[in-house]
Amino acid sequence: DFIEDWVKIGLPAKAKVLSQNGSAPLGEQCGYCEK
Incomplete structure (x- = not known):
């Protein structure tokens, strides 16, 4: 459940x-997600 909840935060x-x-x-998209 923890991982699932954590992934939902990033949606x-x-x-x-x-x-x-x-x-x-x-790779560039991933960089934008990290910001």
Whole structure:
């Protein structure tokens, strides 16, 4: 449950990165998620 809850916390960041940088390479997208 802990991991599942932790992953859910990152979903809004993922959605934002994909909407703003969806065409960027995966590595670059990961960098944006970390910010």
